[in-house]
Amino acid sequence: MDKIVFIGAGSMAEAIINGLTKEEKISPEHIHVTNKSDVEQLQQLKKTYNIQIVCEEKKALKEAEIVFLAMKPKDAKDAMIEIAPYLSSSATIISVIAGVTIQTITNYLGSRPIARVMPNTSAAVGLSASAVSWNKLISEEAKLKIINILESIGTVQAVEEEDLHVVTALAGSGPAYIYYFAEHFEAAAISHGLSKEDARQLFIQTMEGAAQMLKKGDVEPQELRRKVTSPGGTTEAGVEQLIQHNVKDAIFACIDAAQNRSREFAKQYE
Structure with a gap:
């Protein structure tokens, strides 16, 4: 052995x-x-x-x-x-x-x-x-x-080793991004009267369920999102705010910054 x-x-x-x-x-x-x-x-x-x-x-x-x-x-x-x-x-x-x-x-x-x-x-x-x-x-x-x-x-x-920079940004640092979302989704729910315990458990189960839906792999994320988003409904109202606040741009910037820092580390330790 x-x-x-x-x-x-x-x-x-x-x-x-x-x-x-x-x-x-x-x-x-x-x-x-x-x-x-x-x-x-x-x-x-x-x-x-x-x-x-x-x-x-x-x-x-x-x-x-x-x-x-x-x-x-x-x-x-x-x-x-x-x-x-x-x-x-x-x-x-x-x-x-x-x-x-x-x-x-x-x-x-x-x-x-x-x-x-x-x-x-x-x-x-x-x-x-x-x-x-x-x-x-x-x-x-x-x-x-x-x-x-x-x-x-x-x-x-x-x-490939070159791809480890973006892997670091996506998966290596990824848990911190999820915890950031959890922190603020929870706080937003509490601000509208939900208890911390209920907000936490509902968010956890929502994340687990969404992850399992993605893991099945037979439906793209965009299509899964569309299936939840009824025209004129609550989800559409929420997604519209994500679009107006440029959350997509923030996510791209997040990954760009993290993988760039990974490249800087590589040069520093050469």
């Missing part, structure tokens, strides 16, 4: 560890973790998931088949320099660091199989919308293995 080492012990590393252990895809004894300085977090992960902590001798790193880079972008360079001497030439790198390209990873860790993954925070509940890209050194067998790992935290799409 593959030995996996996580470099970084934050929320995304924990979400993936949770998925792997919950789905029993990797035995906890084969999962190791280390981070820059937070010993308390390492101990908490060990206690919660029964996984292992990388020892000072870095034995787990030397034997690792898969190494997850899960540190903050600002710590990536120093972390890669530190671990490079310990990695076997065949170790596969899977990076969940936003903005750090495969070429940048290659510069620090050498020519080896490398995958970049853009998950989102819904990984914490096993519902991440993840995208993955890889270099030419990843075998078809390794691709299937990586996809299998990522499916423990949600769905996964294979894309």
Whole structure:
């Protein structure tokens, strides 16, 4: 069984560890973790998931088949320099660091199989919308293995690395946009007399139902919207306000700004 080492012990590393252990895809004894300085977090992960902590001798790193880079972008360079001497030439790198390209990873860790993954925070509940890209050194067998790992935290799409910028804007940052809508739809409903509890539950169920309708995939979003929008009705009145307030333009601007920032990060960490 593959030995996996996580470099970084934050929320995304924990979400993936949770998925792997919950789905029993990797035995906890084969999962190791280390981070820059937070010993308390390492101990908490060990206690919660029964996984292992990388020892000072870095034995787990030397034997690792898969190494997850899960540190903050600002710590990536120093972390890669530190671990490079310990990695076997065949170790596969899977990076969940936003903005750090495969070429940048290659510069620090050498020519080896490398995958970049853009998950989102819904990984914490096993519902991440993840995208993955890889270099030419990843075998078809390794691709299937990586996809299998990522499916423990949600769905996964294979894309070109260049497309990870827009994936970051759409799916990586997407939960925040949904929460923004939830925050203000809820507040608007409360302002008209609905209780917070009722507003929250109605919004959640509405989102879940709409998502399932989209997931069926047999009807385009525009047509689904038209089916709800009766001429002269309440929905038409509401949609008209969205149009008048240029919500479509705001959405385009949102995605443009987020993917542009992703490109800026890529240049910054080269």
